[in-house]
Structure formats: C-alpha cells, structure tokens
Amino acid sequence: MSKNILLATWNEADTAYRVFSELTHAGIRGVNQVAIIAKTENGKIKLKDADSNSIGKSALKGGLIGMVVGVLGGPVGVLLGYSMGSLMGSLADLEHQEHDEVVLTAISKSIPRSATALLVEADESDTAELDAFFAAQHAKLQRWDYEEVESEVESAVAAYENAASEVKKTIQAEKKHERQAARKQKWDEFKAKFLMQRSD
Incomplete structure (x- = not known):
C-alpha cells in the first residue's frame, strides 16, 4: 500500500465543489483527506473547503494538505516562486518539465487562474x-x-527560514553600518569643533 497526494484539476471554476461532495460520499477506501483549493485571478492559492473521513476538519491545517496550501499561498510560496504571478506557466510547459520539476511548482502551475x-x-x-x-x-x-x-514542504520551509535569517542579518549589518557612520560623523564634528576652539 502506498500513501499518495493527488491533485485533480478542471478548467471550469465550480466543478471541484460538486466532485468534492461526490467523493466525500463515495465511500472510497483509503481516502483520508480531501480539500478544495482555488487559484485567484492574481495567482494566489487558497484553501476553500475541507473534509476528513477520520480526523476531522480542524486537523487539516496541521496535516500535509494544509501545509502544502500554506506553503503555496503564503510568504514561503511568494519568496520561492511557488505562488502569485511568477508561476503562471502553461500546462504545455508543465508536461515537458514535470519529471524534473518540484511537486509544489507542479501543483501551482496545474491549477488554472480563477x-x-x-x-x-x-x-x-x-x-x-x-x-x-x-x-x-x-x-x-x-x-x-x-x-x-512532505520532504519538499520541509525543504521549502527550511529555505524560507534560511532566507529570512539572511535578510535579518543584512538589515542588522546595514543598521550597524549606519550607526557606525553616524558615530563617525559625530566624532568628526566634535573634533572639528574642538580644534576650532583651540585655535581661538
């Protein structure tokens, strides 16, 4: 038995809602979680509705599906190029690249806008x-x-955390440089004033 994540897509905006209802009542064995996700007109990925046959809706946010949507639709996805306008490639491009492409990118590219x-x-x-x-x-x-x-989600979050850490270090370094420059300017002004007073 294998544990899998499946993505079903349609070009029609509302089809997923009907199929969601039919799937959750179909009694297919092994289906643990089902979630409706949507891509807005500007390319943002959102979780629309969710169901779980065994662990309840509230558990979805802590499950892998919730994490996938969180990465795709949140700041991690924006930073790494999984969401918003940077990933709106064609499905034709996806079919040529899908064997080498990361899953998160494939998921985002596969969902049409709106x-x-x-x-x-x-x-x-x-x-x-x-x-x-x-x-x-x-x-x-x-x-x-x-x-x-799961591995990709972990890697994406780690990459985001590393990038955020580097940004923080850069900001701190810039602030330190600015403080040093301000102190030097004050010291130069003090020296100039001191030397002027001595010359008087």
Whole structure:
C-alpha cells in the first residue's frame, strides 16, 4: 500500500465543489483527506473547503494538505516562486518539465487562474479506484508519493527560514553600518569643533 497526494484539476471554476461532495460520499477506501483549493485571478492559492473521513476538519491545517496550501499561498510560496504571478506557466510547459520539476511548482502551475481543484490524501493499495472515479469526472489527475511531498514542504520551509535569517542579518549589518557612520560623523564634528576652539 502506498500513501499518495493527488491533485485533480478542471478548467471550469465550480466543478471541484460538486466532485468534492461526490467523493466525500463515495465511500472510497483509503481516502483520508480531501480539500478544495482555488487559484485567484492574481495567482494566489487558497484553501476553500475541507473534509476528513477520520480526523476531522480542524486537523487539516496541521496535516500535509494544509501545509502544502500554506506553503503555496503564503510568504514561503511568494519568496520561492511557488505562488502569485511568477508561476503562471502553461500546462504545455508543465508536461515537458514535470519529471524534473518540484511537486509544489507542479501543483501551482496545474491549477488554472480563477479555478478550483481537489487535493486528496489517500492510502492506495491499488490506484484503479480513484483513477476511475476522477476519469468519470473528466479530471486531469496527478499523483505523488506522500513522503516526496512532505520532504519538499520541509525543504521549502527550511529555505524560507534560511532566507529570512539572511535578510535579518543584512538589515542588522546595514543598521550597524549606519550607526557606525553616524558615530563617525559625530566624532568628526566634535573634533572639528574642538580644534576650532583651540585655535581661538
């Protein structure tokens, strides 16, 4: 049995809401979490609705799906280029690059602007059941190993934290330089004033 993250996308904006309802009532074994995510017109990724068959809606935010959306839609995604306008490449580009591309980028690129999609966490001994379900819903379906996605999220957060730390160091260094420059200016002014008084 493998644990996977699936992304189902449609060009129609509201399709995900209908399929979300049907999937959560379909009784497909192994489906742990289902979430509707949306991409706004300006490219921001948002969590729209969520359901969990076993652990409750509130747990989604602490689960991998919630973390994926948090990375894509938050400051981590903006900094690393996973969200907003920088990732609005075509699906044709994605198909040429998907084997080398990181999962977070693929997820963001795959969702059309002003459209919704489904993110699904599932334990699958056989992918046929969910493949058949989404094929009947005319979805474009992509699937990744859970641990691969988890590793990418961890790496993205670590990269963001490192970048934020470097920014902080730079700001602190600039402030230190400014303070040193201000002290030097005051000292130069004092010396000039002192020497002027002595010359008098």
